[in-house]
Amino acid sequence: MQIVKKSKGILSNDLNIAKDEAALRICQNAEQYLVTLVAGCSVTDFPMDAICNIRVPSEGIVITDCKVIRSVQSIGGVFVAFQTTSQVERLLDRRTAEIEIIQSSTPGLRVPASSLIDADYETGFADILYNNSGSAGKLRVVVVDHDREYAIIAPVEGFDVPNLSTIIITNPNTISEGDKVEQ
Numbered sequence: 001m002q003i004v005k006k007s008k009g010i011l012s013n014d015l016n017i018a019k020d021e022a023a024l025r026i027c028q029n030a031e032q033y034l035v036t037l038v039a040g041c042s043v044t045d046f047p048m049d050a051i052c053n054i055r056v057p058s059e060g061i062v063i064t065d066c067k068v069i070r071s072v073q074s075i076g077g078v079f080v081a082f083q084t085t086s087q088v089e090r091l092l093d094r095r096t097a098e099i100e101i102i103q104s105s106t107p108g109l110r111v112p113a114s115s116l117i118d119a120d121y122e123t124g125f126a127d128i129l130y131n132n133s134g135s136a137g138k139l140r141v142v143v144v145d146h147d148r149e150y151a152i153i154a155p156v157e158g159f160d161v162p163n164l165s166t167i168i169i170t171n172p173n174t175i176s177e178g179d180k181v182e183q
Contacts, residue, residue: 032083047068056098141155
């Protein structure tokens with residue numbers, strides 16, 4: 001673990017080689033392995049051959065279909081190794097990266113959590129502002145799921161808005177209902 005903590009996150013392509021620095025990387029570009037220690041979990045949370053999606057926030061990508069190829073109980077959590085053939089080229093120059101393991105997902109319309117107004121996560125309702133023919137309209141929505149960055153919303157029963165063509169105002173604190181929306 002100490003070696004990983006001391007290593008550089010990105011390998012440089014500098015032609016000057018210094019003592020004890022990485023100078024060579026062997027890449028086969030067909031598959032990659034992501035290895036991590038997940039605190040507070042056990043091997044039952046990551047069974048062999050299970051499939052997870054992994055988000056790499058620094059790259060803005062989600063690596064789909066990551067297969068658990070090793071899951072070992074360790075001090076402080078579980079040591080998990082994933083194998084994938086997705087997004088290999090995006091991480092070739094990285095030795096380490098911060099990742100988020102997605103173990104569940106919710107289908108629906110994803111919006112930034114900051115676009116919700118007066119969100120009540122206990123009742124599952126919030127308001128949003130949207131572009132209603134050039135002016136800001138307020139709309140009640142159902143909050144289906146949420147995390148610290150995003151919320152999955154759906155129309156209130158009996159309505160068909162919001163939908164994929166709805167232009168949602170993501171910074172509602174800068175405008176009020178009825179104000180003209182600038183494009």
